Amino acid sequence: MAQPSGEGFKLDQYLLHHVENTHEWHLPFGISVPLPYPLSLHLLMILIASSILILLFVVLYDKQSNRPRGRLSNALESFVLFIRNDIAIENLGEEDGRKMTPVFCTMFFMILTLNLLGLIPLFSTATANFNVTGGLMLATFFYLTVGAIRKNGFKGFCHAFVIPGVPKVLNPGMIVIEVLGLIIRSVVLMVRLFANLLGGHFVLLSLTGMSVVLGLITLPFVVPVVLFVYLLEIFVAFLQAYIFTFLSAIFIGQMYHPEH
C-alpha cells in the first residue's frame, strides 16, 4: 500500500480505497495479488470465512466426546446453544426452531467471521459491501417466502398477509402494505448490517487518516481513540451478527406462524 503523507494525501480516496471491492488483494510491501474474475476481494473474504468456519466446526471442534472438551469447543458450543435456545426455538417454537438452528448458526457465524475478518489487517470487510449483505438478506428472504410456502402451503403463505379483524374491503390495500413490509424488513436487514460495518470502518480509517493529515504529532491522541473504536468494532461485529440473525429469526417466525 502507498505511504500517504502530508499534502498529497486525500482522505476520501483513502477511505474509499479501503472499503472498495477490487479484483486485487493488497499485501504488505506493495505486493498486489490479482484475483481472477469472478473472484473479487470480498468474495475471497467470503471463501476465507467459509474455510475458517469449516476448519473450526468440522476439524477442530471435538465431536467425539459426550462431555465438554477444550476451551474452543466449549466456547463454540455456548454460541450454538445460545442460537438454538434464544434465537431459533425462542422465535420459531420447539419443532421449527430445532429444524432451523443450522440455518441461524450458519448465518450468525458467517456474518461474525466476515465482520471480524475486516478488523484484521490484510483482510477486507465483506459485510461493508451491500451486495454481500444483500446476498445474506436474500437467504433470509428465501426462508420468508419459499420456506413459508413449503411450511404453510401457498394459501397459508398468502393468509399471513391478511390481518384478522380488518374489514374485507381493506384487505387488498393491507396485503400490498404487508408484502411491502416484508420486502422493506428484509432490505433494512441488509442496510443495517452494511451501514454499521461500513460506518465503523469509516470512523477507524478517518481517525488514522486524520493523524496523517494533521501530522504524526496527533498520534498520541489518535491511537487510544482508535484502540477504543477498534474494541467497539469487535463488539459491533458480534452485535450486528446477532441482530441480523435474531431479526431474521423473528421475521421467519412471523411467516411460519402468522397466527401468533
Place this chain on the structure above:
Amino acid sequence: MAKKDDNTETIEVPHDAHADGGLPGFLTPDVTLLFVTWFCFFGLLFVLSKFAWKPILSLIDAREEHLKKSVEDADKIREEMASLAETQKLMMQESEAKAQAIIEDSRKAAKEAAKHITEEARKESQIILENAQRDMKEELKEAQASLREESANIAIELANKILGEELDDAKNKKLISKYLKDL
C-alpha cells in the same frame, strides 16, 4: 495501485464514479457478488449442516438428555434417601417404644415376681411360725404332763413318807389321777 507524484503518493481508487458524481464503488450493485454470496451461504449451510451442525446438535441433545437423566436420578436418589431417613426415624422411634415397653414389662414382671416371692416367703414363714407354735404348745403340754406326773410321783413319795404307809403303784396312780381330775 499507487502512483508517484513528486514527493507524495496518492491512492488510486479503482472506480472513479464518485468523482463523476455517480455512486461510489462500494455502492455499485454487483449482481454476481449478490448471488454468489447467496450460493456461498447455502453451500456453507449444506457443508456445515452435514459435517458440523447435525453432529454437534445431536451431541448437545445427547448430553442434555444425559444431564436431565442424571439430575432426575439424583432427585430420585435424594427422595429415596429422604424416605429412607424418614423410615429409619420411624423405625428408631418404634424400636425405642418397643424397648421402653419391654423395660416396662420387665419392671412390672420383676415387681410381680418380687411381690410373689415376698408373699411366698411370708406364707412360708407363717407356716413355720405356726408349726413352731404348735410344736411349742405340744411340747408345753408334754412338759406339763410330764411335770404333772413328776409332781404326782413326788407328792406320792412325800405322802408315803409322811403317812408311812405305802400304797402300791397302781392304786396310787389311780388315786392321783382321781385327785388330779378333781383339781
